[in-house]
Amino acid sequence: MAGLSNRVNLKKEVIMPAYEYTCKDCKKEFTIFLSIKEFETKPKISCPHCQSDNVEKKLTSFFIKTSKKS
Numbered sequence: 730m731a732g733l734s735n736r737v738n739l740k741k742e743v744i745m746p747a748y749e750y751t752c753k754d755c756k757k758e759f760t761i762f763l764s765i766k767e768f769e770t771k772p773k774i775s776c777p778h779c780q781s782d783n784v785e786k787k788l789t790s791f792f793i794k795t796s797k798k799s
């Protein structure tokens with residue numbers, strides 16, 4: 730047994746919420762994934778369809794594990 734490591738790796742949980750937006754220009758809806766840390770930096774969100782930043786946030790849905798099956 731070699732290489733005894735005393736180091737502790739702090740494993741941070743990464744939650745990737747999905748942010749849903751509606752583009753006010755082309756009326757398309759899109760979802761972006763940002764970590765909470767990224768979102769806190771208030772990134773500029775632009776529409777992937779028309780590159781407009783005239784977008785409106787709809788709702789935030791977190792990934793929730795569900796066993797529900799239809």
Ligand SMILES: [Zn+2]
Nearest residue numbers: 752755776779
């Ligand atoms: Zn658009």
